[in-house]
Structures are given as C-alpha cells and as structure tokens.
Amino acid sequence: MMVMQTGVMARRNLLHVLSDPQQMIGMSVQPLMFLLLFVYVFGGAIAGSTSGYLQYVLPGLLVQGIGFGTTQTALGLNADFQRGLIDRFRSLPTARPAVVAGRVTADLIRTAWSSLIIVGVAVALGFRFHGGPAGAFGAFGFVLALGVGMCWLMAFLGVALRSPESVQATGFMLIMPLTFASSVLVPAASMPGWLQAFVKVNPISIFATAMRGLMLGGAVATPVLQGLAWIAGMSLVFGALTVSLYRRRA
Amino acid sequence: MDEPAIRTEKLGKSFAARRVLTGLDLEVPAGAIFGLLGPNGAGKTTAVRILATLLRPDAGRAFVLGNDVVAQPQRVRSVIGLTGQYAAVDDLISARENLYLIGRLLGLRPRAARARSAVLLAAFGLSDTARTKVKDYSGGMRRRLDLAASLVGQPAVLFLDEPTTGLDLASRNQLWDMIRDLAASGTTVLLTTQYLDEADRLASQIMVIDRGRTVAHGTPSELKSLAGGQVLEVRPLRAADVPAAAAALAGLVGAPRPEAEDGLLAVHVPDEEMVTAAARRLAAAGIGVSHLAVRLPSLDEAFLAITGHRAQPEAAAPALNGVAR
Numbered sequence: 001m002m003v004m005q006t007g008v009m010a011r012r013n014l015l016h017v018l019s020d021p022q023q024m025i026g027m028s029v030q031p032l033m034f035l036l037l038f039v040y041v042f043g044g045a046i047a048g049s050t051s052g053y054l055q056y057v058l059p060g061l062l063v064q065g066i067g068f069g070t071t072q073t074a075l076g077l078n079a080d081f082q083r084g085l086i087d088r089f090r091s092l093p094t095a096r097p098a099v100v101a102g103r104v105t106a107d108l109i110r111t112a113w114s115s116l117i118i119v120g121v122a123v124a125l126g127f128r129f130h131g132g133p134a135g136a137f138g139a140f141g142f143v144l145a146l147g148v149g150m151c152w153l154m155a156f157l158g159v160a161l162r163s164p165e166s167v168q169a170t171g172f173m174l175i176m177p178l179t180f181a182s183s184v185l186v187p188a189a190s191m192p193g194w195l196q197a198f199v200k201v202n203p204i205s206i207f208a209t210a211m212r213g214l215m216l217g218g219a220v221a222t223p224v225l226q227g228l229a230w231i232a233g234m235s236l237v238f239g240a241l242t243v244s245l246y247r248r249r250a
Numbered sequence: 251m252d253e254p255a256i257r258t259e260k261l262g263k264s265f266a267a268r269r270v271l272t273g274l275d276l277e278v279p280a281g282a283i284f285g286l287l288g289p290n291g292a293g294k295t296t297a298v299r300i301l302a303t304l305l306r307p308d309a310g311r312a313f314v315l316g317n318d319v320v321a322q323p324q325r326v327r328s329v330i331g332l333t334g335q336y337a338a339v340d341d342l343i344s345a346r347e348n349l350y351l352i353g354r355l356l357g358l359r360p361r362a363a364r365a366r367s368a369v370l371l372a373a374f375g376l377s378d379t380a381r382t383k384v385k386d387y388s389g390g391m392r393r394r395l396d397l398a399a400s401l402v403g404q405p406a407v408l409f410l411d412e413p414t415t416g417l418d419l420a421s422r423n424q425l426w427d428m429i430r431d432l433a434a435s436g437t438t439v440l441l442t443t444q445y446l447d448e449a450d451r452l453a454s455q456i457m458v459i460d461r462g463r464t465v466a467h468g469t470p471s472e473l474k475s476l477a478g479g480q481v482l483e484v485r486p487l488r489a490a491d492v493p494a495a496a497a498a499l500a501g502l503v504g505a506p507r508p509e510a511e512d513g514l515l516a517v518h519v520p521d522e523e524m525v526t527a528a529a530r531r532l533a534a535a536g537i538g539v540s541h542l543a544v545r546l547p548s549l550d551e552a553f554l555a556i557t558g559h560r561a562q563p564e565a566a567a568p569a570l571n572g573v574a575r
Binding site for chain 2: 001004005008009012015016019020083084085087088089090091092093094098
C-alpha cells in the first residue's frame with residue numbers, strides 16, 4: 001500500500017516537472033552550464049588543458065549537481081505546506097511517509113535524468129571512462145544513492161523551514177561552501193592547511209573521490225564504502241527527522 | 251445510532267501562552283449540518299484540525315463516529331473529508347489529476363479513481379474544464395474542486411472550515427446548495443463560519459464559540475431570539491436629545507441599554523411590538539426623530555447580545571486575554 005501511494009505521489013511530482021518548462025530547463029541546462037563554464041573557463045588554468053580538466057572535474061560535478069538539484073526537493077515540499085496541500089494529504093488514511101517518499105522518488109528520477117545528460121554531453125566533448133563498465137554502472141548507482149541521501153537532507157530543510165525564501169537561502173548556503181570547499185573542482189593540495197583539513201573530512205570530497213575512482217579507475221573500495229556509510233547515515237537521520245516533523249508540523 | 255457522529259469532551263488546546271480551546275464540548279448528531287459560529291480567533295479552525303487528526307489536543311477527548319482522534323487517527327481519516335479555509339488543491343496539475351491523485355491515495359485502482367473523478371467533476375460542473383490546470387481556475391471553481399476533493403472517499407463526516415470565505419454571492423449560493431444536497435444524502439457536516447447568515451441558512455444546530463469555549467448552543471431560531479431578534483435604529487433630530495432618547499429606550503422591557511454612535515442609537519428588540527412601544531416612548535418624551543429603522547442584527551450585535559462583549563478580530567488577539575468588557 002505504501003509503495004503504491006509513494007508511486008502515486010511521485011507521479012504527481014513528475015507531472016509538475018513536465019508541466020513546468022522552467023523546471024525542465026533548470027534540471028537539464030543548468031548542470032550543463034556548470035560543466036561547460038568550468039571546463040572551458042578554468043580548465044586550461046587549473047589543469048593545463050580543458051580535456052585533462054574534463055576528466056578530473058566531471059565526477060565531482062555530478063556530485064555537485066546532485067547538491068544543487070535536490071534543493072528542488074526542499075522547495076517542492078515547502079510549497080506543498082504553503083498551499084495547505086499537506087493538510088489534505090495528512091487528513092487522508094495514507095501511509096505517513098508516502099508524501100515525502102513520493103517526493104524523494106520523483107526527485108531521484110530527475111537526478112538520474114540530469115546526470116545522464118551531463119555525462120552524455122561530457123562524453124561527446126571527449127570524456128572517457130577508465131573504470132570499465134562495472135565502474136560506469138557503479139558510478140551511476142552511486143549517484144542515485146547519493147541522490148537519496150541528499151533528498152532526505154533537503155526534505156528535512158523543506159519541512160523544517162517556514163518560507164520558500166529561507167529554504168532557498170539555506171540550501172544555497174549549505175551546498176555552495178560544501179561543494180566548493182571540497183575536492184570537487186580542484187585537488188586540495190594548493191589550499192591553505194586549515195582548509196585542507198576541512199576538505200579532507202568534508203563528505204562531499206569523499207563522494208567526489210569515490211566517483212573519480214569508479215569513473216577513472218583506481219582504488220575505490222575505501223571511498224565508496226565511506227561514501228555509502230555517509231549516505232546511509234544521512235538517509236536514516238534526516239529520513240526519521242523529516243517524517244516525525246511532517247507528522248507534527250501544524 | 252445513539253452515538254453522535256462527532257463528540258468532544260472538554261477539548262483544550264494552547265499554542266505557546268495562548269489558550270485557543272478551553273474545554274469545548276460538542277455533540278453533532280449523525281446526518282445533521284452543524285454550524286460552529288464564532289469570530290476570527292475563536293478556536294473554530296483549531297477544533298476542526300483536532301477533529302481531522304491534524305492537531306493533537308492538550309486536554310480532553312474527541313471522537314468521530316466513535317473513533318478516538320488521538321488513539322485511532324487512521325480510522326478517523328478513513329471516514330472524514332476536510333475542506334479547509336484555503337482551497338487545498340494542487341495548482342500545477344489539472345482538476346482531473348487532482349481528484350485522481352486523491353482517489354489513488356485512498357486506495358482506489360486507477361480505473362476506479364478515474365471513474366470517481368469523472369462523477370465528481372460532473373456533479374460540480376467542472377467537466378468542461380477538467381483538463382485545465384487549477385491555477386487558471388476562478389476562486390469559485392477552486393472551492394468547488396476543493397469540496398469535490400474532500401468527497402472522493404465518500405466520507406460519512408465532512409468538515410468545512412469557512413468554506414465560503416472570500417467567495418462572491420453566486421458562488422456562495424452554489425456551494426450552499428451543494429452542502430444541503432450532501433446533508434440530504436446522509437453526510438454529517440460540521441461547518442465553521444463567521445457569518446450568522448450562513449449558519450442560519452444551512453445549519454439545523456448552531457454552537458456559538460468565543461475564545462475557545464461555548465457561549466450559546468441551539469437551533470437557529472433559538473439563537474436569534476437570544477441575539478435580540480432585530481435591531482431598532484433611532485437618530486434623534488437634535489444631537490442634544492441623544493441621552494434623553496437613550497433613557498427613553500432603555501426603559502423598554504427586556505431590551506438592553508442602547509448603544510450610541512455618531513448620534514445614532516441602536517437597540518435590540520426581541521419582539522416586533524416593541525418597535526411601536528419605542529416610538530410611543532420617544533413621542534411621549536417629545537423627542538423628534540429623523541431616522542427610525544428596523545434591521546437584522548449583525549454578527550457583532552448578536553455576539554454582543556450573547557457574549558456581552560464585541561467580537562474581536564484576530565489581530566487584536568494578544569489584548570483579548572482576560573479582557574472582558
């Protein structure tokens with residue numbers, strides 16, 4: 001029953017995306033813009049060549065894209081509260097987590113879509129997988145898992161914060177520094193010592209390292225396991241917080 | 251069927267320091283339209299939200315068809331429909347998709363959900379615009395869709411929280427007819443409203459609440475007699491005569507002291523014969539009158555008569571605590 005209800009809610013949220021050209025553009029074009037800007041503006045300066053930088057940055061950009069993409073989860077849930085829709089859903093004999101889980105499911109599908117677009121364009125621009133088919137599929141699976149973890153974090157923000165403006169601002173303030181102060185865009189080696197210390201423990205760096213291992217070859221076991229542990233922890237903690245807050249929020 | 255459809259016992263709820271409900275006792279017989287009447291901030295919405303399992307009470311108990319709203323919320327949810335103050339429909343999808351969504355969440359198979367949605371769209375005059383996105387709907391259409399959405403599960407008990415606030419007269423009349431039809435088909439309706447008129451036209455029983463407690467309860471005609479029946483307005487020719495006119499009118503049997511504002515006196519007259527008596531008294535006192543009229547009491551005046559103080563808007567809520575005129 002809950003799976004069915006989650007599916008129904010996911011379908012409704014995907015209908016929103018399909019009916020809103022702005023959202024379609026946002027989820028398709030915006031990550032591509034990041035890819036092209038970073039590779040062609042900074043690539044030569046950072047890595048000596050745009051093709052070299054493309055290899056380095058794509059795995060990290062996929063992680064960053066999930067960070068920015070899932071703010072939509074927070075905004076969408078928040079909007080449902082604003083419109084009073086949540087009251088309607090909560091007054092139905094529906095399984096409690098179905099509304100939030102439906103949102104997460106729909107956003108996971110969006111995330112997969114955005115990631116595939118970026119990878120497709122990157123391959124056309126010259127990106128090559130060096131981790132074999134297992135690595136490529138592993139990377140896709142890891143992106144989806146990360147999407148789940150980030151969606152729950154964002155769902156929590158969406159339910160916990162009152163206005164869409166504060167959701168927007170908080171999401172940005174969280175994702176921007178976390179993804180920039182990480183190994184997503186550049187290796188930590190050139191950063192000051194105190195920042196390197198932070199970059200090292202920043203889970204975004206761990207995710208980026210795992211993705212790099214899967215897509216480019218190299219040691220993957222440690223970063224992937226660490227990354228999955230973070231994802232599992234995020235999903236459990238924020239999933240539980242979100243569902244309990246959802247029940248109580250008046 | 252001795253068990254009332256809705257019953258509350260000493261229901262209490264506070265938000266921070268503000269006590270919104272203070273021991274509300276409610277009993278709604280099955281199949282009735284029950285009007286919960288009160289000004290903004292009286293606790294109407296809070297009561298409905300507790301009954302619809304959206305809020306937990308701090309004190310007391312509440313039952314819907316015998317199910318405890320706190321202990322058995324899912325059973326309550328399966329028998330109720332809720333139409334809140336703000337049309338809770340999804341703007342970004344069509345009316346048809348809105349109803350289909352609710353049907354599926356209620357466990358209907360896709361085909362059954364489509365069929366139910368088509369029936370409701372037809373019943374509410376929305377078939378022609380079924381595929382229009384709700385954001386392009388008018389206010390009246392949204393309310394109708396909202397009501398339709400609360401009926402997808404064929405609820406035995408329907409909560410309507412100020413269903414006509416902000417609607418134009420035509421849409422209001424249309425919604426009233428729909429609510430009457432629902433009650434005629436056996437649905438129990440709990441309606442909250444700020445409008446005496448609305449409660450009067452729809453409800454077979456009315457409870458007036460103020461500051462979270464019951465101040466009057468009865469049939470519309472019983473309440474109207476409590477509220478003073480009609481209001482007599484008198485404007486003396488000379489402003490200097492206002493106190494004398496007030497004194498003359500104050501002597502009317504059973505009528506409370508008249509209120510004066512800008513040289514206009516208003517007095518409750520429970521009985522139409524008092525109008526004649528009032529005119530005689532004014533004439534006997536030698537007071538010339540430029541305006542003499544009888545009208546129905548406003549909600550404000552009904553409130554004044556029943557509660558002894560004026561209905562306060564919600565914005566004045568902080569000053570409300572403990573200030574009894």
